[in-house]
Amino acid sequence: MKLFRLLLMAGMIASAAQAKVCVVTTLTDLADFTREVGDDLVEVRSLATGIEDTHGVPMKPSFVPVMNRADLIVLVGFDCEHAFLPALLEASKNPRIQKGNVGYVDCAKGITPLDVPKSTDHSEGDVHPYGNPHYTLDPVLAKTAVAEICDALVAFAPEHEAEFKRNRDAYLAKLDAKIAEWKTEAAPIKGAAFVSYHEHWPYFAKRFGLKYFGTVELKPGIDPTARHIEELVSSMKAEHVPIVVGEPQFPEKVPRLIAEQAGVTLVKLPIMPGGVPGTDTYIEMMDYIIKTMVAAVKK
């Protein structure tokens, strides 16, 4: 009898766990948004841990069973995950989350992309045909992604619509307050120019009024040549560019060399939560980015 009760309890616990919406996200910022909206009604797993390149998350076979059971796959879109997601989706053998089905949640829906290339010719490097995909570094656009995730959760589990919408509204209000705070904090660096390794920052620069001067990479996905470095350093000197941003996903050697030669500050900024210690959530990450940029300009 005791055994029967235990089994019954185990069954109930298991079914309660199963009742959660199983969500896989490609990157950690989307995982954070999903947790905020879904709270304890969702079980979230991110393929990236935060320290990977957004275009280079390793295709581990251990992701396959996780994606096989997923109800939703939440992605950045604009081809951000082109190097790993299509193959993983194929291997997952999960029709629910294939492109075109309700479980495929493309957060780029509703975002007006920046830097849409006129040509996808490889002479321009590994360009994103739909435009720059790093829009979540703009907290206002991140709100669109939050809303998209909420809509997808509501569509999948309409019985929890009220909870999801309440959580979404609370998080968006929190984000609005933080955006106002970040804008105030970033006011002193308005107009400051900076260089980064990869083209991660156009949306961020536009939102906070910074000038995105250029990249260490010659073209997206193409390593810099000696001539490119030389030209970049001399133009940075001429234009008094004060900051080089080195994303932790890329080797520090070349950004450091450029910063030293140009006599400017090198800062390391995460591109998604978890990229550097103390940035486990999106808000913590944006706090870190703003504070670091402000401190770098003040130097």
Add this chain to the structure above:
Amino acid sequence: MKRYLRRVVLATALLTPCAARADGTNGALDALKQQMQQLQQKIQELETAKTSAPPTSVTVPAGAVTPEQLKEVDEKVDKVVEAQKKTLMSEFNPSIGLVGETVFSYRSRNSSETSSNRPGGFDIWQRSVELNVAASVDPFAKGYVVANASADAATGESTFGIEEAALQTTSLPWNLELKAGRFFGEFGKLEYIHDHELPMVNRPLAIDQYIGGESRTDGLQLNWLVPVEHYVSWTVGVGDSFGGDSPPSDPGGFRSIDELNYWSRLSTYFDLTPDWQAEMGVSGLFNPRTNDRGGIDAQTGPGGLPMTEHERRLGGLDFQVRYVPLRDNQFRSLTWGTELLYSDNRYLVDPDGTPGDGDEFSRSVGSFGMYSYLTWKLHRQWSTGFLFDYVQNAENEHDITYACSPYVTWALSHWNQLRLQYTYTDHNAVSGLKSDDAVYLQWAWIIGAHSHGWQQR
């Protein structure tokens, strides 16, 4: 307003008699009359004001949306709608890519001394020009074609062929996936990788010996992702042939079901740490009756006796350990891959070379082959590695070849790659072949669409 006031007056009139009785005075009634008159006067005033006053503008409460703001939002919405409408010119076409691969080489011995199909000395070989086309067929399947043109070793003439042309399901239930057509069957690890995607210049010798180049087949393959928490994949397949240089059995004759090739592979994977991965698999290939397969009908076995292959059996064990750092895997990684193959083919030995005269007997040849390679990526553009090959001849296990090949790869970009490789090949005395040195420079390039599927990861 008028109606409201009348109601107030009526209610007051109904409620007040009690009070009036309580007071017991007529003064109260007078007061009521007076109030009624005042109210009627007020109503008249309001009505007059309403008809005579000019229309007033709507006052916007503080914090409400202004028309300018509405216009701005409208513009933004329009932009988003336009962005959603945006399509690329190739949106509705299949993705198309072209791969070219040229191999420049120098071999110290001529082909008769090395059994190579390429000449000795200097050689420039357009190994392949490969056209890849892929698209979804419908919501249930995708299709892809790989057409290949390469230069004939002897004449230099281009030969064009279909390497792969297959349909692959995308929405079967129970974690199943079916592939049909011409494709590279799943056996081992490097068998189903196209030449230009190999980590070295040439396919390992053991694969060439036992499979016959890449694992090409005209067949049907079913893959099952085992529904457990751990990654386990199981594939079974059946096909006319198995191996790019290994034609089907009994060409042109009546082919019974036991003359087809059957294969299977079971593979699994472990995350050793977040940065270290281990993957392993076991594969088997069986062709119960291989009479006349690929013209292997007059081999000379040990002792110089003529023999014919009549049963093909091959087993394989592969494992791969990889260091793929999460943080900067595009700049550094390490891969160690090894595959062990055991061939246990059955041959019919005919001592006098006259079929059907009763002196034939069956002979089994167990032969072993393996390769092991280590590739170290030390920069986004640079990697280096070493390949070791060992293989016994499938018809004569005493005929042994081994080779060592260090190589270095310079990837100018993802689509443009140069590889320099040195290979020392040695044969034992039984083979009758001589050792040789070779230097290869492989130049591979890609234009158009190119993506790595799950198998090529």
